[in-house]
Amino acid sequence: MEVKVAGVSTTKFGKHTDSSARELFSEATLNALEDAEVAPQEVEGVYFGNFNGEFSEHQGHMGAMMSDYIGAREAESMRIDSACASSGVAFREAYKAVAGGFQDVAVAGGAETMFIMGTAKATDALAVAADDKFEVQAGLTFPGLYALMARAHMREYGTTREQLAEIAVKNHEFGYNNPYAQFHKKIDIDDVLEARMIATPLGLYDSCPITDGASAVVIVSEEYARENGLEANVSVVGSGLASDSIALQDRDSLTYTPATEIAAKKAYEQAGVDVADVDVAEVHDCFTIAEVLALEALGFYAPGEGGYAAVEGETKLGGRIPVNTSGGLKAKGHPVGATGGAQIVDITEQLRGEHPNQVDGAEIGLAHNAGGTVASAAVHILRRD
Amino acid sequence: MEVKVAGVSTTKFGKHTDSSARELFSEATLNALEDAEVAPQEVEGVYFGNFNGEFSEHQGHMGAMMSDYIGAREAESMRIDSACASSGVAFREAYKAVAGGFQDVAVAGGAETMFIMGTAKATDALAVAADDKFEVQAGLTFPGLYALMARAHMREYGTTREQLAEIAVKNHEFGYNNPYAQFHKKIDIDDVLEARMIATPLGLYDSCPITDGASAVVIVSEEYARENGLEANVSVVGSGLASDSIALQDRDSLTYTPATEIAAKKAYEQAGVDVADVDVAEVHDCFTIAEVLALEALGFYAPGEGGYAAVEGETKLGGRIPVNTSGGLKAKGHPVGATGGAQIVDITEQLRGEHPNQVDGAEIGLAHNAGGTVASAAVHILRRD
Numbered sequence: 001m002e003v004k005v006a007g008v009s010t011t012k013f014g015k016h017t018d019s020s021a022r023e024l025f026s027e028a029t030l031n032a033l034e035d036a037e038v039a040p041q042e043v044e045g046v047y048f049g050n051f052n053g054e055f056s057e058h059q060g061h062m063g064a065m066m067s068d069y070i071g072a073r074e075a076e077s078m079r080i081d082s083a084c085a086s087s088g089v090a091f092r093e094a095y096k097a098v099a100g101g102f103q104d105v106a107v108a109g110g111a112e113t114m115f116i117m118g119t120a121k122a123t124d125a126l127a128v129a130a131d132d133k134f135e136v137q138a139g140l141t142f143p144g145l146y147a148l149m150a151r152a153h154m155r156e157y158g159t160t161r162e163q164l165a166e167i168a169v170k171n172h173e174f175g176y177n178n179p180y181a182q183f184h185k186k187i188d189i190d191d192v193l194e195a196r197m198i199a200t201p202l203g204l205y206d207s208c209p210i211t212d213g214a215s216a217v218v219i220v221s222e223e224y225a226r227e228n229g230l231e232a233n234v235s236v237v238g239s240g241l242a243s244d245s246i247a248l249q250d251r252d253s254l255t256y257t258p259a260t261e262i263a264a265k266k267a268y269e270q271a272g273v274d275v276a277d278v279d280v281a282e283v284h285d286c287f288t289i290a291e292v293l294a295l296e297a298l299g300f301y302a303p304g305e306g307g308y309a310a311v312e313g314e315t316k317l318g319g320r321i322p323v324n325t326s327g328g329l330k331a332k333g334h335p336v337g338a339t340g341g342a343q344i345v346d347i348t349e350q351l352r353g354e355h356p357n358q359v360d361g362a363e364i365g366l367a368h369n370a371g372g373t374v375a376s377a378a379v380h381i382l383r384r385d
Numbered sequence: 386m387e388v389k390v391a392g393v394s395t396t397k398f399g400k401h402t403d404s405s406a407r408e409l410f411s412e413a414t415l416n417a418l419e420d421a422e423v424a425p426q427e428v429e430g431v432y433f434g435n436f437n438g439e440f441s442e443h444q445g446h447m448g449a450m451m452s453d454y455i456g457a458r459e460a461e462s463m464r465i466d467s468a469c470a471s472s473g474v475a476f477r478e479a480y481k482a483v484a485g486g487f488q489d490v491a492v493a494g495g496a497e498t499m500f501i502m503g504t505a506k507a508t509d510a511l512a513v514a515a516d517d518k519f520e521v522q523a524g525l526t527f528p529g530l531y532a533l534m535a536r537a538h539m540r541e542y543g544t545t546r547e548q549l550a551e552i553a554v555k556n557h558e559f560g561y562n563n564p565y566a567q568f569h570k571k572i573d574i575d576d577v578l579e580a581r582m583i584a585t586p587l588g589l590y591d592s593c594p595i596t597d598g599a600s601a602v603v604i605v606s607e608e609y610a611r612e613n614g615l616e617a618n619v620s621v622v623g624s625g626l627a628s629d630s631i632a633l634q635d636r637d638s639l640t641y642t643p644a645t646e647i648a649a650k651k652a653y654e655q656a657g658v659d660v661a662d663v664d665v666a667e668v669h670d671c672f673t674i675a676e677v678l679a680l681e682a683l684g685f686y687a688p689g690e691g692g693y694a695a696v697e698g699e700t701k702l703g704g705r706i707p708v709n710t711s712g713g714l715k716a717k718g719h720p721v722g723a724t725g726g727a728q729i730v731d732i733t734e735q736l737r738g739e740h741p742n743q744v745d746g747a748e749i750g751l752a753h754n755a756g757g758t759v760a761s762a763a764v765h766i767l768r769r770d
Contacts, residue, residue: 100485
């Protein structure tokens with residue numbers, strides 16, 4: 001069954017300490033349903049990504065909660081946790097439900113409320129994406145884990161702090177034009193290099209922020225879209241999901257993320273496209289080094305070459321593959337469980353020609369959402385009809 | 386695509402304070418794979434149910450962890466939380482993956498480690514299955530919520546404590562013969578009625594225990610089973626999942642659980658069977674009243690009549706519909722995220738004719754897994770080929 005993206009929306013990303021996850025997700029979903037011109041009671045499946053609800057709101061079982069709050073009380077629902085890839089995986093499950101002929105209308109997305117925890121508790125809550133027994137109890141947090149990957153990349157390939165800094169500069173420039181982004185502040189290389197160190201070699205501007213927000217994507221079967229006269233002109237043509245060991249120590253290499261490569265290979269094959277066909281991509285840049293790792297594992301760059309992308313301008317507008325035109329996790333923000341869904345929102349807007357940082361003539365877009373130190377990776381390819 | 390159950394297993398249910406979720410789930414899965422005669426690296430999808438990992442082991446992102454620990458590191462994976470229905474929903478997602486043609490071999494199940502938290506912390510952790518803002522902060526815990534439902538059923542239909550007690554007696558009798566059950570202790574009506582009160586009218590023996598354990602089910606496509614000569618003679622013929630408001634206060638009735646009825650209707654229709662065709666059922670008896678509510682919503686009894694089932698012996702061996710021959714959540718135990726998978730294990734053993742409380746000639750079995758106060762309900766129907 002062919003799958004169409006019918007409606008998309010995110011809340012403003014940023015600080016929403018007066019709103020709970022149910023409020024943020026309802027806002028995003030009702031706007032996405034309005035965008036799709038689909039009534040809430042038409043929704044048959046709710047695939048909800050959330051990572052830290054237990055810690056932030058003392059709330060689990062959010063799938064059922066969300067199906068009710070968006071106006072589809074009886075729908076099939078679930079909460080999916082694949083750490084920072086939660087809503088990328090939720091989108092994958094929604095895709096399977098519609099593509100497999102089980103449902104005609106599904107909502108995928110997520111929500112996260114992080115600010116309410118404060119930085120220390122949020123850092124501790126995020127750490128449950130790593131291996132508690134073998135990483136966290138040894139003192140590692142996520143900045144530390146990605147710092148290890150960055151150091152290894154530097155040693156192995158000569159990647160520099162300046163190259164990483166260019167990624168932050170680029171993503172802040174993109175975020176500046178995105179009304180839904182958390183940060184609207186252009187920065188330069190020196191801002192990045194002189195910012196306080198978080199976990200050497202990653203400084204404050206190499207790291208994504210703490211963010212509240214929600215995302216929602218309404219997908220429908222081609223048949224439903226036709227019968228209901230929906231203007232759904234973006235198709236999901238490739239979908240891949242793969243895993244890796246949750247602990248870095250169990251891997252052969254710190255500079256290679258096979259889960260991304262495997263998921264991407266599945267998505268490319270299904271879509272019948274080559275990496276060179278992709279016009280625009282959202283990739284998981286929780287830290288600047290993560291964008292490098294993603295570009296390499298997705299096949300945009302050879303191993304070790306990803307550091308040159310931003311410096312050479314190749315991932316900016318007008319470059320060969322504009323990356324994170326939303327601002328990315330770095331500047332748009334990273335409401336963990338909402339991030340993968342938000343990437344689909346941005347890619348859809350690009351393919352519709354409605355993006356604030358529009359890539360001229362974008363026809364094929366890619367979304368890459370990673371969990372933990374890429375122990376989970378979801379890759380989706382969308383195409384303008 | 387037709388879906389076959391190829392292998393099943395659970396750990397012993399009970400106290401496993403020396404084991405983590407990854408150890409319990411690996412044990413169950415490796416045994417299920419051996420039962421199936423399928424190698425771990427054949428597994429393409431891991432659908433893992435878990436509810437309280439953040440609180441019990443400071444561990445989220447368990448899908449990726451489990452795919453690695455069972456020997457299928459690169460497989461598609463996710464952790465699903467639908468509260469106490471987590472692995473019923475995980476089984477549904479695995480089913481969709483195979484039935485929809487996305488995968489040939491998938492593992493569904495779950496694990497939970499509860500004892501490590503102690504009773505007070507576990508009660509608090511379980512409470513995140515309810516609506517924190519509108520129920521838990523008002524002082525409600527799960528025994529309290531189900532006590533409200535029991536009281537309403539008593540007032541509305543005249544259901545008695547003695548009728549509920551018969552359910553506990555029956556399920557303990559079944560558990561006595563199940564080597565994997567937490568309790569091997571027969572009880573009588575007086576034991577139940579005289580036990581200390583937990584939340585009026587539900588006493589200690591009306592309530593399921595705190596349990597550690599894991600379950601795993603290997604499902605395969607009919608084609609894969611045939612090509613690999615597997616002895617997979619149980620088919621998944623019906624699958625339904627539905628939701629309700631997470632908060633009791635938002636419902637029209639405290640004695641009716643529509644999520645179960647809707648999920649069951651979908652499963653019956655897909656299977657082409659009537660409730661009268663079902664030979665054996667595992668239903669979600671987290672409290673004795675929950676078995677009554679399930680029997681009514683599944684259609685085995687008319688509203689208000691479920692209380693007579695155990696008293697009349699109709700849900701015992703030789704009765705018209707033996708229910709919870711495993712011992713149920715009551716006596717087998719309730720390792721939250723593992724429970725739905727364990728129900729599929731028991732039904733499969735019944736249909737294979739290998740159950741310690743065998744129902745003679747069982748051909749069609751039903752598994753009903755509920756989350757929260759039945760805000761989520763998954764119903765599956767299995768058939769012996």
